[in-house]
Amino acid sequence: MIKVRKDGFTLIEVLIALALGMLIISMLMQLFLANQRSMKLQIDISTLIYRTRRITDILRTDIHRAHGKVRVIDGKELVVDSHSYLVEGSSLVMIDENHRKKHLVERVSDMRIIKSGLLVDVSLHVAAGSLGETIHVHASLK
Numbered sequence: 301m302i303k304v305r306k307d308g309f310t311l312i313e314v315l316i317a318l319a320l321g322m323l324i325i326s327m328l329m330q331l332f333l334a335n336q337r338s339m340k341l342q343i344d345i346s347t348l349i350y351r352t353r354r355i356t357d358i359l360r361t362d363i364h365r366a367h368g369k370v371r372v373i374d375g376k377e378l379v380v381d382s383h384s385y386l387v388e389g390s391s392l393v394m395i396d397e398n399h400r401k402k403h404l405v406e407r408v409s410d411m412r413i414i415k416s417g418l419l420v421d422v423s424l425h426v427a428a429g430s431l432g433e434t435i436h437v438h439a440s441l442k
Contacts, residue, residue, distance in 0.1 A: 351405050351426050372415045387411045
């Protein structure tokens with residue numbers, strides 16, 4: 301009797317190994333994409349928080365420094381002392397007494413302002429990535 305020596309793999313074994321490899325690669329790819337979406341969401345949230353703090357700090361500081369010299373024009377423009385804030389395009393813009401524009405924050409879609417006595421209520425809609433959040437800034441004038 302002659303012994304037949306078997307070298308290598310059969311076609312069926314190679315196809316099964318390829319299918320299992322593709323399945324593992326597919327699962328790893330899904331995990332990678334889920335982590336990537338999660339990271340983008342976290343970056344969007346932190347960007348929104350940063351923009352919120354920046355807007356809040358700028359407006360609150362200026363309103364308090366104005367000592368009552370605050371006007372609201374059509375509920376869309378806030379005039380504090382000698383400069384004004386308004387939404388132009390998609391930016392919150394500060395215009396100084398020399399009519400120079402300074403873009404403070406991007407991706408602001410709307411601003412509504414209500415002044416009632418010593419209270420100024422500023423409502424802004426700021427977007428970060430695919431997120432959008434309404435930010436309310438309250439500052440009292442004293």
